[in-house]
Amino acid sequence: MATPLPGAIFTTDSTCTGVNVNIFGSKDAVYLNGGPSHIGAASLPDGSYYVRVTDPSGTPVLGTSIGSGNDTPFVVSGGVANCIQLSAVLIKGSDATPGYDDTTNQGGEYKVWVSTVNTFDNNSTKTDNFKVKENPVVATLCIDKFYDANANGIKDNGEVSINGWQFTIVADANQINTRFTSPLCMVTEAGLYHIFESDAIETNWLHTTPITTDAAIPLTPNLPVEFGNVCLGAGGGLTLGFWSNKNGQNLENAADFTFLTGLCLRTAGGSNQDFNGNLTQNKSALHDWLLNASATNMANMLSAQLAAMELNVRHPGVTGTRLVYGGDCVKAYQQSQQLPGSNGFITINDLMTAANTELCAHPLTLSGSPFRAFQECMKTTLDQANNNINFVQGSPCPFTFSGVAP
Numbered sequence: 001m002a003t004p005l006p007g008a009i010f011t012t013d014s015t016c017t018g019v020n021v022n023i024f025g026s027k028d029a030v031y032l033n034g035g036p037s038h039i040g041a042a043s044l045p046d047g048s049y050y051v052r053v054t055d056p057s058g059t060p061v062l063g064t065s066i067g068s069g070n071d072t073p074f075v076v077s078g079g080v081a082n083c084i085q086l087s088a089v090l091i092k093g094s095d096a097t098p099g100y101d102d103t104t105n106q107g108g109e110y111k112v113w114v115s116t117v118n119t120f121d122n123n124s125t126k127t128d129n130f131k132v133k134e135n136p137v138v139a140t141l142c143i144d145k146f147y148d149a150n151a152n153g154i155k156d157n158g159e160v161s162i163n164g165w166q167f168t169i170v171a172d173a174n175q176i177n178t179r180f181t182s183p184l185c186m187v188t189e190a191g192l193y194h195i196f197e198s199d200a201i202e203t204n205w206l207h208t209t210p211i212t213t214d215a216a217i218p219l220t221p222n223l224p225v226e227f228g229n230v231c232l233g234a235g236g237g238l239t240l241g242f243w244s245n246k247n248g249q250n251l252e253n254a255a256d257f258t259f260l261t262g263l264c265l266r267t268a269g270g271s272n273q274d275f276n277g278n279l280t281q282n283k284s285a286l287h288d289w290l291l292n293a294s295a296t297n298m299a300n301m302l303s304a305q306l307a308a309m310e311l312n313v314r315h316p317g318v319t320g321t322r323l324v325y326g327g328d329c330v331k332a333y334q335q336s337q338q339l340p341g342s343n344g345f346i347t348i349n350d351l352m353t354a355a356n357t358e359l360c361a362h363p364l365t366l367s368g369s370p371f372r373a374f375q376e377c378m379k380t381t382l383d384q385a386n387n388n389i390n391f392v393q394g395s396p397c398p399f400t401f402s403g404v405a406p
Helices: 241-243 252-261 279-291 298-314 328-336 348-361 373-385
Strands: 008-012 029-034 045-055 061-064 074-077 109-117 125-132 138-148 168-169 174-179 184-189 191-197 205-207 210-218 224-234 323-325 344-349
Touching: 008 109, 008 125, 029 074, 138 168, 138 191, 138 210, 168 298, 205 348, 210 224, 241 298, 252 279, 252 298, 279 298, 298 348, 298 373, 323 373, 328 344, 328 373, 344 348, 348 373
Parallel strands: 138 224
Antiparallel strands: 008 029, 045 061, 045 074, 045 109, 109 125, 138 184, 168 174, 168 191, 191 210, 205 224, 323 344
16 A cells, blocks of 8 residues: 655645635636645655546546646646646546536535546545635635643633644535645635544643634634644653652652641541651651552542652642643532633642642542542542643644545
8 A cells, every 4th residue: 555645735726826725716717736835844745646626526537637648737846836727737527628527516516636646546646625606705714723831722922823733624515625724724615614623643632622613704703713732741740659769768858748747648547647757757657658558548549649749849840830631520620619711721739739628628538438539530630740641731742643634
């Protein structure tokens, strides 16, 4: 099987400057250019390509370059594609005269294909859809994919757009295109569009806005459709194993143990875990308590993860204002406190405060306890942070998609 063809194509107007122009007044007005349109993206590989036009379903063939006298009229050289008028390089599928036949699609929709092989196999081919209508009402649809660094679901000043994120557009007329946001602006027919953003293969990416939206084109006001995402990763966390070994013990001081004793840390039996000895004794007690923490009493295990994170913040490593993602339990906590947002993202400082409040209220959470599930979820959030898994990253991480966009 051939390697999927990189890059993209797009239809444009006679000036060959319009990007993703998808609605035209006549078939002669349709030109083909290379892409994709966003800065820094890879173009089609250098070479000469076969071209054909079909109905949006892929059949029948309405026009083809094969047999026209120049089977491969679409040329890419030095990463730059020539801009060609479709009707000038194709012959009709019905009678082999110049041009291409009318589509049978009631919406006036066509699909153009560019391929390295004359069989137009999927992996060797790029496609784009366009419409031809007399006196069309056209407008511009812009879609922006942004990195939501503060996870508030709004593109704030300084937050960057993400190039190359896939999404799907479905129009009421059943036109379907899968494209990369660049961010993307496309000239299209006025109407209602349904836009779906894709999930990356990498599971550390999260959506901070709804993954689908409807847009009536032209938009009022004329603003882009925006989708926000963040990725998760490291944030300087060190595990409870670190704080129990000699490396961690070398950092621990008397003030740490005074602070930990002031928290509602719990033993396996649910009593207070205090540190009232000298520094050497307290380090030994912390070592034993951390390594022997058990989920039999979930408050005990939550306490151990909380203590490790408190030490991470008290010593160079984790910044308390960093955001982490905690999922449903954090959402439930935020909603119970009537906090704005309530989206599962929480600062380390707020997470530690919430965990300590819970331990003060419910020191013994054995199997069957109604508070156990919430404590376990909080414990997992802290554990992931101590293991550098769930911190919101300051800038976009790498991402890939399973499919190849046309």
